[in-house]
Amino acid sequence: MRLDIDARFIPFALIIWINSVLAISDLKLISLAIVFLITLISFYKKINYLYALVALVAVVSSFAHESKVRISELTPGIPVVVYAKVISDIESSSGKNIGIFRQEDTYSVIGKTFRIEETGLKENKGFEYKSKIKLDFNQINPNIGFGTKLKAQGYLKEYNFQNITYSIKVDKVQIVKSPNLLDKSLNSIRAKFLLVTSKTKGDAVELLPGLILGDTRNQTESLNQDMRNSGLTHLTAVSGGNIAILLLVIIWLCQKFNFDLKRQILIGLVSLVLFALLVRTEPSVVRASFMGAVALLGLFKGTRKHGLSALAITICLTLLIDPNLSTSWGFSLSVFATAGLLLFTRPFADQISRVIPKIPEALAVLIAVALSAQISTAGLIAGFSGQITLWSIPANMLVAPVIPFVTILGYLTLLFSNVFFPLGLFLGHLAAYFANWIGFVANQFSSFDSSIIQVPKGLVGFLVVSLTTGLIWLSLFLIMKFKLINLKILGFLICVGFLILFLMKNNYSRSWPMRDWQFVMCDVGQGDGLVIKDATGKVLVVDVGPNGKIMNDCLKSLDVKSIDALILTHFHADHVQGLEIVRNRHEIKKIYVTWVEDPIYEVKRVREILQEFKTTHMKAGDSINLGEMVIQCLWPTANKIEIGSIPNNSSIVNLVTIKNASFLLTGDIEPPAQEAIRNLWKIPQVDVVKIPHHGSRFQDSKFAQWTKARLALISVGEENNYGHPANSAIDLFRDSGMQVLSTDEVGSIAIEISPHDSIQVSTKE
Numbered sequence: 001m002r003l004d005i006d007a008r009f010i011p012f013a014l015i016i017w018i019n020s021v022l023a024i025s026d027l028k029l030i031s032l033a034i035v036f037l038i039t040l041i042s043f044y045k046k047i048n049y050l051y052a053l054v055a056l057v058a059v060v061s062s063f064a065h066e067s068k069v070r071i072s073e074l075t076p077g078i079p080v081v082v083y084a085k086v087i088s089d090i091e092s093s094s095g096k097n098i099g100i101f102r103q104e105d106t107y108s109v110i111g112k113t114f115r116i117e118e119t120g121l122k123e124n125k126g127f128e129y130k131s132k133i134k135l136d137f138n139q140i141n142p143n144i145g146f147g148t149k150l151k152a153q154g155y156l157k158e159y160n161f162q163n164i165t166y167s168i169k170v171d172k173v174q175i176v177k178s179p180n181l182l183d184k185s186l187n188s189i190r191a192k193f194l195l196v197t198s199k200t201k202g203d204a205v206e207l208l209p210g211l212i213l214g215d216t217r218n219q220t221e222s223l224n225q226d227m228r229n230s231g232l233t234h235l236t237a238v239s240g241g242n243i244a245i246l247l248l249v250i251i252w253l254c255q256k257f258n259f260d261l262k263r264q265i266l267i268g269l270v271s272l273v274l275f276a277l278l279v280r281t282e283p284s285v286v287r288a289s290f291m292g293a294v295a296l297l298g299l300f301k302g303t304r305k306h307g308l309s310a311l312a313i314t315i316c317l318t319l320l321i322d323p324n325l326s327t328s329w330g331f332s333l334s335v336f337a338t339a340g341l342l343l344f345t346r347p348f349a350d351q352i353s354r355v356i357p358k359i360p361e362a363l364a365v366l367i368a369v370a371l372s373a374q375i376s377t378a379g380l381i382a383g384f385s386g387q388i389t390l391w392s393i394p395a396n397m398l399v400a401p402v403i404p405f406v407t408i409l410g411y412l413t414l415l416f417s418n419v420f421f422p423l424g425l426f427l428g429h430l431a432a433y434f435a436n437w438i439g440f441v442a443n444q445f446s447s448f449d450s451s452i453i454q455v456p457k458g459l460v461g462f463l464v465v466s467l468t469t470g471l472i473w474l475s476l477f478l479i480m481k482f483k484l485i486n487l488k489i490l491g492f493l494i495c496v497g498f499l500i501l502f503l504m505k506n507n508y509s510r511s512w513p514m515r516d517w518q519f520v521m522c523d524v525g526q527g528d529g530l531v532i533k534d535a536t537g538k539v540l541v542v543d544v545g546p547n548g549k550i551m552n553d554c555l556k557s558l559d560v561k562s563i564d565a566l567i568l569t570h571f572h573a574d575h576v577q578g579l580e581i582v583r584n585r586h587e588i589k590k591i592y593v594t595w596v597e598d599p600i601y602e603v604k605r606v607r608e609i610l611q612e613f614k615t616t617h618m619k620a621g622d623s624i625n626l627g628e629m630v631i632q633c634l635w636p637t638a639n640k641i642e643i644g645s646i647p648n649n650s651s652i653v654n655l656v657t658i659k660n661a662s663f664l665l666t667g668d669i670e671p672p673a674q675e676a677i678r679n680l681w682k683i684p685q686v687d688v689v690k691i692p693h694h695g696s697r698f699q700d701s702k703f704a705q706w707t708k709a710r711l712a713l714i715s716v717g718e719e720n721n722y723g724h725p726a727n728s729a730i731d732l733f734r735d736s737g738m739q740v741l742s743t744d745e746v747g748s749i750a751i752e753i754s755p756h757d758s759i760q761v762s763t764k765e
Helices: 010-024 028-045 050-069 181-198 204-213 221-229 240-256 261-279 283-301 305-321 323-327 329-355 361-385 392-419 421-446 459-481 487-510 548-557 579-585 600-609 671-680 703-707 727-734
Strands: 079-086 091-093 106-118 125-128 132-137 149-161 164-177 387-389 452-454 519-521 530-533 539-542 565-568 591-594 615-618 623-626 629-635 653-658 661-665 688-690 711-714 739-742 748-753 759-764
Touching: 010 305, 010 323, 079 132, 079 164, 106 149, 132 149, 181 204, 181 261, 181 392, 181 421, 204 392, 204 421, 221 421, 240 261, 240 392, 305 323, 305 329, 329 361, 361 387, 361 392, 361 459, 392 421, 548 579, 579 600, 629 671, 671 703, 727 739
Parallel strands: 132 164, 539 565, 565 591, 591 615, 661 688, 688 711, 711 739
Antiparallel strands: 079 106, 079 149, 091 106, 106 125, 106 132, 149 164, 387 452, 519 530, 519 748, 530 539, 623 629, 629 653, 653 661, 748 759
């Protein structure tokens, strides 16, 4: 099949892209040299002079843009006054519980600035500054919404995300002008749709706002991780695919009413404008709208050349307006995905129909779209995320049939939630069924640990994966074109290849931990998550860390499905915040907690999560038999220690023995509790001790020697803000004759103690 591609505009797009990258970097001279070289070649070889003109325009545009947005006078750390218009919804972040302290809830918006005044210098400076800036608030005025013009006083900070250079920590804010009628109307339309989605059930509550409006504020980290690991995260961002579906429906309705082509185009353009306004007119949204229309144009024309020409023009115009997008992963993803759909969808669909003659054309196109999108963006996704998801193609194929339904029903919900709320609510529940299927598929494919292959991030990962993907598909094309192998044999070999890859990955994932592990300290970051198992298969879990997704992944890697006993040593967030996900995904038979209920806000949250469970308080002297395990509680006593941190010093301390192996689990006890335990108990030498409180510098000087342990472990987050683990704590245990390992250096730690009392250690970075 001959590729019918109009390539006239592609070189222009490439020249502008390359020059934009060079001009916004420190390689401006190279950019100018390229312009000179192209001009020289054009003169001697009589190449079209337009190439030189395009290169020159690209450089001038980039330099002009840089002079507008990069102002050397801005000094991070000084007080400023900013005049801006809010161009985003309010993003809220709940304060985390850190030790005995609780951070305040924070709020942020993105503003389009008009003017900045620096007020912290001897000579105050003010200047026009038209760029995006992030505004951070401790308290948000409920009257601040999209379209609000405000005056904010605060401190300037450096910030680098999605072409936003600075942020402001706002101390005082004044509303200069309320949103205009259009902005108020759009805010109201969105609010009513979000109200409908909040009344749905399952993952739809989180997914529908993202699928329809690109609003992912309410998505939990657990669902975000599932979507990333399954290769479905692109669905919750506004994409050309959603817009194409919307336009297809609109044009189909226009044709049903016998509208001529001009009316169809006009209605389509109006729909795109309304869509962009509702989803917010960020560059990504405008880009997705334009590129979605481009992809649709290519499909309607039945040829790829019109779409590719329009795509190249889109690249030129977009980069001339904002050269910084040349280094944006999102922009590149949009370009590659659209180009892939235009180039590969029709040939793939034709080839699938030829190989499988009886396949419905719609299904062939569906498979072709999934293949085209994955092949064209595989390298970029690998370079950005540092991983390849092997199951992304089947996952996308499984959810592809529901995307049109959830999209159409979602936009009908958006319409009728503002026209006739009961009908909007009904349509929202219908859309939720399809959205929940996406969540289900994401969760199932994310659970395949062996589906994730780690690759280098950045340019290296992009090139490696892109070249590998290209070679694979080129080989398949040549094999099929020249009939080097029977198609059935080819299909069989592909399946065998995937099976071998799966088994190899599965074997790798199972190489940690060792087969007969007894104790695992999961790397949960700045927190605790411990797992103990005996030969009978009984499982004890002590604390669940600050992130339930990470703890759940660790339990999954250990093949733990049921928890016979769960002990929560105390109620600080870094020990209990992951409880909800662990509870939802595992059968928990018995739960033990400390009797000291402090801090009360975390106790209340734990109670709500465990309201259907019976919990038992543990106190010094209690003993639990669990299979071959004997769990002896050494602390806390019935008397509460009022010195230092009350929750920390009320941590449950257990001595767990399994035949010849012993583990001393110390929670976050501080010197007063450590000294009290020393005076209260005399214990034999233990094999492994968990150094209290993540290796904090607050350690009783005699506690390490009292344990007489052979190996000391620290559960601690990498580069945390507390200075954990302290060198003084590490030296204290090392000077007592112990080897010290910490999760921030070696990752999760697995222990097996042999019948001959040798300690086998396996780590997973």
